[in-house]
Amino acid sequence: MVRIALDPTPYNDSVHLLDFPDLVARLGYEYLQLTPSPDFGRHFHHPKMDSALIAQLKKRARDAGVTITSLLPVQRFGGPEPHQVDAAVFNTTRYIEIAAELEAPIVNTEFSGRPEREEDSEVAFYRAMERLIPVLEREGVTMNFDPHPDDFVEDGLEAWRIIRGLNTDRVGFVYVAAHTFHYGDRATSLIPQLGNRLGAVYAADTFDHTRSNALRYITNPPGNAVRVHQHLAIGDGDVDWIELFTVLRDSGYLERDDALIVSNVFAEDERADEISRFQLAKLRELAGVV
DSSP: OOEEEEOOGGGTTTSOGGGHHHHHHHTTOSEEEEOOBTTTBOTTSOOOOOHHHHHHHHHHHHHHTOEEEEEOOOOOTTOSSHHHHHHHHHHHHHHHHHHHHTTOOEEEEEOOSOGGGHHHHHHHHHHHHHHHHHHHHHHTOEEEEEOOTTSSOOOHHHHHHHHHTTOOTTEEEEEEGGGHHHHTSOHHHHHHHHGGGEEEEEEOBOOOTTHHHHTSSOOSSTTOOOOOOOOBOTTSSSOOHHHHHHHHHHTTGGGSTTOEEEEOOOSOGGGHHHHHHHHHHHHHHHHTOO
């Protein structure tokens, strides 16, 4: 059965980490992905969870009937500076250990690095993973990467090539629907190539920044090296959801026991409860979950 998890980012300012399981259960979810928050760990920082807090969180999740599926830390795997890579490896080693301790053996993350230093960043990424793959193997954890807008790699196909170059099934791909148009709008050709290396799908909508002769968004002065996207509720942007779920179904992803779809709408925190419930119902409909 497809697991539909909630990314609780909209609640970071109002809900404590230990209360996330109760929150997602109240919203109708059975699954939770932990994402950057003060008590979990901020972007590019070391995790802030000790064994006592981990044990408390596991108990709260059991009591709420919620399964923690995965962790999302964001680190500078692509550097490109050596000290950034060292920090990413050091911090992520602990995140991988936490994932194993939580019995949530999936770490979903981003490449980071700098697009204007693509060559340096790619080397930094491979060097970081050379050190982390043995940790993943030791702990029985899988790590999946999203080529996030403004990472050193943004195109979905090129990101898959980089992942494939690691030559390990411990590393896979996160397909983020809100990044569709930065990926190259290539779901129908990319997802079949990923096969069982597709580790997670994130569900939020976005506008196609390439439309209207690439004038959908205008920034000044012209030529700014900006990346614009949104994390909207399904149906509020330009993502072709029928196409996406058709290829997910045809590729066999929706039939996998480990299929994971994460709702990650960040644009309407003031309506977070309403949007979270809507997302769950819509995702169940799209995935054919009764």
